[in-house]
Amino acid sequence: MERPAPKQNELCGSWEMKEKLGMGGFGNVYLYQHLKIALKLCRLELSQKNKDRWSREIHIMKKLNNVNVVQAREVPEDLASIALNDLPLLAMEYCTRGDLRKMLNKPENCCGLKESEVLALLSDIGSGVQYLHENKIIHRDLKPENIVLQEVDGKLVHKIIDLGYAKDLDQGSLCSSFVGTLQYLAPELFESKPYTATMDYWSFGTVIFECICGFRPFLHHMQPYPNKYNIIDLLFFSVRETKTQLPLSALRKVWGEAVSYIRGLKEDYLRLYQGQRAAILSLLRYNSNLTRYKSVLLSQSQQLRAKLAIFKTSIQHDLEQYTKQTDTGISSEKMLKTWQENEKKVDEFMEVADVSRLDDEIVALHSEIVELQRSPFARRQGDVMEQLENKAIELYKQLKAKCPDPPHGYSDSSDMVGTIVQMVQNQDRVLKDLYTHLSKILICKRRIVDLFPEVEGAIVKIKASNAEVMQMQLKRQKEFWFLLKIACVSGKPLINSHTHTHTHTHTHTHTHTHTHAHTTL
Structure with missing residues (x-):
């Protein structure tokens, strides 16, 4: 009923x-x-x-x-x-995301899907076709309308539907009936030849081609534009000859290519912007390492300067006292010469400890890096590009809406070309600023790289000077204790052997001891 x-x-x-x-x-x-x-x-x-x-x-x-x-x-x-x-x-x-045709009809997909989306489609539908064939079934009508999308755990899954033309191969492996949709049919069906499950591969390949390119590869009289037109050439022609009327059938595809071109300009900028962000993050990591090196450098420098200040004050005092007592006390030309050399070395070590030039250069570099972080070019400048992309998509929608089916008539490209020109001009300006900003980042990074060996070398020299100062101080301590030992043995102040020579045997003994000390020191 x-x-x-x-x-x-x-x-x-x-x-x-x-x-x-x-x-x-x-x-x-x-x-x-x-x-x-x-x-x-x-x-x-x-x-x-x-x-x-x-x-x-x-x-x-x-x-x-x-x-x-x-x-x-x-x-x-x-x-x-x-x-x-x-x-x-x-x-x-019920698959909530509609069919593949709905996705392909979106203006942003007029020149094909993204690579990641095509790869997901290949995996899902390839698996589905393989399953059907393993169960002895040919679908025979694979096309975008018979592929639906379902969201599962936040991921889009592609599913095959409409098995109205499916053929169960249990009765034999060859088929000959003419079924399916013309634009996706394998050649053997047009030639009325027997076919096998491989016809699904042909249809699937045709679907994938359309998903990648945005148009079908065969049967051009059923395309939305005649095959005789080269889309890229027409796009360049439209830019040069803005007011020239073109067939709507060709213009629709040309404008689709224009939308893709404008989107490409925006994505080029976004990739460069992401590269700039990566570059500034890398610069900050290098700067952080340089800051740690600087802290070590300043700490080592301060320690050395403090030790040198004490050492120099002490040795100057010792030299003054030595001069005062030479006529009535101990004299040692070797010890005096060593102390005088140590005084000169202190001045040399002071130059090693002076890292003000490196410190000033690092501080100036830090200031430049802070300015780079605050620069307006460090922030995203793509808002105008997004607006122009949306404008191009809207123009494409309007053209598509007024195109009859099949499309006929003529129109010019003035609106779309105006959008392209604005996009190119805006991209030129933004990229010029971004390239300048990026070059400053790379220059700063190069300067940091060049500073590392200088800072490391300065730290090594300071540590070596520090160790030598400690050795000089230790030697002076040994000299003083040796002199103290001599003084304790003599029981009275020692006199210069050149001045007092013939007074007493005890005195002679002490003079001999002093001469021995002079030789040792």
Whole structure:
């Protein structure tokens, strides 16, 4: 018994018909809300042959179970009553993101999908086709309209639908019936030759080509533009000859290429901006390392300067005292010469400890880096580009909306060319500023790289000077203790051997001791 087609918001038990999703080869697809399922109803006007195909589609769908093939569901009892012509209903999972054709029709995809999206499609549908073939089934009608998208755990999954033309190969591996959609058919079908499961590979390859390029590779008279036009040449021609009228059939594709070109300019800037951010982060890491080196340098320098100040004060005092007592006390030319040399070395070590030049250079470099961070060019400047991209997309939408099907008529490209010119001018200005900013970053980084060996060398010299000062001080301490030992043995102040020589045996003994000390020191 024939029944009228369901109406929107019509209730069937606890189920409400929300909308008509589309149509397949033999039936219309409706969305019923209660649980999220899609319901496919057979058309009223189907021939007996197509009714058999309808039943076969339901049979095939119910026995399949793969994540990349739309799953069949049990028809709820409340909905069984709406079946038409007493043919069974087909209940399927509802894929909320629509079909691949809907995605390809978006202006931003007019020149093809992103590489990551194409790779995901290849993986999913390739897996689904392989599953069908492993189960002895040829789909025979692969096209963007028969690939739907479902979001699963935040990831888009592609699924094959509409097995109305599917062929079960249990009865033999060769087929000969002419089915499918012309733009995606394998050559053997046009030549009325027998075919196998490989026809699905041809259709799938054609779909992938369209997803990459934005247009189908074959049957150009069914393309949205004639094959005789070269799109890139037409785009350049449109820019040069803004007011020249072009066929709408060609212009639509030219403007699609223009949208892609404008988006490419924006993405070029964004990539360079990301590179600039990476460069400034790298510069900051280098600067952080230089800051640590500077801290070590200043610390070592301060320690050395403090030791040198004490050492110099002490040795100057010792030299003064030595001069005062030479006529009545101890004299040692060797010790005196050593002390005088040490005094000169202190001045040399003071020069080593002086790192003011390096410190000033590092401070100046830090200031430049802070200015680079505060620079307006360090912040994203792509807002105007995004506005122009959106304007180009809107122009493309308007052109597409006014194109009849099939497209005919003529129009010029003045609006789109104006947008292209603005985009190029804006990109030139922004890139010039960004390149200047980036060059300053690289110069600062180069200066830091050049400073590292200087700072490291200064630290090594300071440490070596520090160690030598300690050795000089240790030697002086040994000299004093040796003199103290001599003084303790003599029991009285020692006199110069050259002045007092013949007075007493005891004195002679002490003079001999003094001479020995003079030689040792």
